Amino acid sequence: MDRLSGLDASFLYLETPAQLMHVCGVIVLDPSTMPGGYSFDAFRGEIDRRVRDVPEFTRRLRKVPLGLDHPIWVHDRHFDIDRHVHRLALPSPAGPAELAELTSHFAGLPLDRSRPLWEMWVIEGYDGAHAHDSVVVFMKMHHATVDGVSGSNLLSHLCSLEADEPPMEPSEPLVIGREPGQSELFGRALITTVTRPLSAVRLVTPSAQLITKTVGRARAGTAMAAPFSAPRTSFNGTITGQRAIALADMDIEDIRQIKNATGTTVNDVVLAIAGGALRSYLLDRDELPSSSLLATVPVSVRAETKRSSGANKVSALFAKLGTDTEDPLERLQDMAVHNKFAKEHHQAISADSLQDWAEFAAPRTFGLAVRAYAGLKLPEKHPVVHNLVISNVPGPPVPLYFMGARIDGLYPLGPVFHGAGVNITVMSNNGQVHVGIIACKESMPDVGDLVRRFPVELAALKAAVVTAQAPPSSIKRARKKKAASGR
Structure with missing residues (x-):
């Protein structure tokens, strides 16, 4: 059972329609480096192949009864790439202003919590500063799934060091475990709830000492x-x-x-x-x-x-x-x-x-x-x-290739x-x-x-x-x- 940490779960609890807790990335690609050329169907198919063995892309949330404990991650047995990777094109001519307007709209849309917490838009027809007819990938993942460093590492699973090389393999193979029943979840959550005050007591003394030291540093x-x-x-x-x-x-x-x-x-x-x-x-x-x-x-x-x-x-x-x-x-x-x-x-x-x-x-x-x-x-x-x-x-200090397309721009957004x-x-x-x-x-x-x-x-x-x-x-x-x- 893969329980969310308190910090991961906090990003779920802090989310409202105005305060969205996902992180985004704008990835500008040069499709001319892709072996065999670019086509959306092949692009989406390769993404599907690469994410199947990466847990962060194929797991969904499951709540604990009565909200007694933080949610758990479970494997989405009905994972469908078409619900996560979408295609659209910018009207021509399309430059940075048009791209900014479109991505701003997508950034303001919440993720569907009934599915794995990520989405990707493949945007065609962008004429940016790097090259004409670039392909842009706008990606969103919930902060409960990644932070800055883990998000960067996760992106590496979709990338390679050469256009025709396979992607970097996940550090751990995907293991689909047994999904616990409601009674088991309730029992574990009840134990956590009962023992939580003891954990709080252990944190009080170090926190008080930290405050004292901080006051000394301030002086x-x-x-x-x-x-x-x-x-x-x-x-x-x-x-x-x-x-x-x-x-x-x-x-x-x-x-x-x-x-x-x-x-x-x-x-x-x-x-x-x-x-x-x-x-x-x-x-x-x-x-x-x-x-x-x-x-x-x-x-x-x-x-x-x-x-x-x-x-x-x-x-x-x-x-x-x-x-x-x-x-x-x-x-x-x-x-x-x-x-x-x-x-x-x-x-x-x-x-x-x-x-x-x-x-x-x-x-x-x-x-x-x-x-x-x-x-x-x-x-x-x-x-x-x-x-x-x-x-x-x-x-990365060297060129990276996303599905064989060279990355010309990699812009993170928190x-x-x-x-x-x-x-x-x-x-x-x-x-x-x-x-x-x-x-x-x-x-x-x-x-x-x-x-x-x-x-x-x-x-x-x-x-x-x-x-x-x-x-x-x-x-x-x-x-x-x-x-x-x-x-």
């Missing part, structure tokens, strides 16, 4: 940024079910050069770029707060966790984005210091603490609480917890929440960094304006680094030349 100035300290913006309120998507690309070599020149990390650079993009976006709208925006940054704990079960093995840290700092290099340097403190603070927290406490999530209580929270518009009344979520997911209506996710792929932004449409109608600022901010940061490294005489000559050209 010493070495704690990560605190939640509920974020300034309010136009995208920090109650969200609706409407979504807006925008995509952009950056050169990973530029990011690496900045990292190496400044002694920072790739994550520091990405966050600094995001901070600069958000600063200019808000500044142009006369909405820039005087204090820095605060982001929640998911962190994988797969290497540290003691838990073997569960799809989501994540924690999170809070990071200020330096939106109150104009100079891009100064923003990066400040962020590197603060991120170092945040990482040290995060490492002092048990890797399993979030998962341990999530075990106490109750389906009905969570569901009612989320609906009341949104219905009463509480996100607009209490201090802002965080402004947005930013994720940085490492991807969920948005009441109180934080924007999610930014970046993923590296074969020399590029792909930026995917998804927002509540009412919270940020022109999300494309934000994403277009990412390459601009990268160029500004790179120029600032070059200027800082130049000899003083060179800087003086450049300033004189600029002054002369302005006369």
Whole structure:
């Protein structure tokens, strides 16, 4: 019996028609590399063949009687690929704007919980930046099934390193076990319910010690940024079910050069770029707060966790984005210091603490609480917890082929929440960094304006680094030349 972990199940309980808890991906493909050429029937047939032995694609939810415990995964004995893979075509000419409008619509549709929690749209007729007549795959999977790292690993089962090679095999073969009866489920759930208070007692002491240590770090100035300290913006309120998507690309070599020149990390650079993009976006709208925006940054704990079960093995840290700092290099340097403190603070927290406490999530209580929270518009009344979520997911450094088609773009998209209506996710792929932004449409109608600022901010940061490294005489000559050209 494959029971959902508390953290996995929490993504089910947190879901409402407005707060959808699936993750998405926009995969831009070059079908010219496919052996034998592209046809939808062959494409869908190959997907069907590859997902049959991967449990995440062929299992569905089954509730426990009376909601006494978290649901379990069972094999879908009536799995039908036609219920998961769909075909459509964009009207010609179709570019990024048309693709964004279509994928935004799909992102706002909930998944059917009576079937395995994933869907895929194969979109033909896209003329994008990479190539003409590209095929785009828009994929959705529920967060109860995957997190950022496991989603990336899951995608590898559908990909190969060469166009004519077989896909990477699943790490574990699919085993179809016995499906428990109602009485067995009820009995197991009853035992879990009775013993749950004992588990809570064991968590109290470590949690109290963590709070004490956090207070000490805060006094010493070495704690990560605190939640509920974020300034309010136009995208920090109650969200609706409407979504807006925008995509952009950056050169990973530029990011690496900045990292190496400044002694920072790739994550520091990405966050600094995001901070600069958000600063200019808000500044142009006369909405820039005087204090820095605060982001929640998911962190994988797969290497540290003691838990073997569960799809989501994540924690999170809070990071200020330096939106109150104009100079891009100064923003990066400040962020590197603060991120170092945040990482040290995060490492002092048990890797399993979030998962341990999530075990106490109750389906009905969570569901009612989320609906009341949104219905009463509480996100607009209490201090802002965080402004947005930013994720940085490492991807493949070499070309990948999806059903034989070369992947030219790989844009991940996470969920948005009441109180934080924007999610930014970046993923590296074969020399590029792909930026995917998804927002509540009412919270940020022109999300494309934000994403277009990412390459601009990268160029500004790179120029600032070059200027800082130049000899003083060179800087003086450049300033004189600029002054002369302005006369």
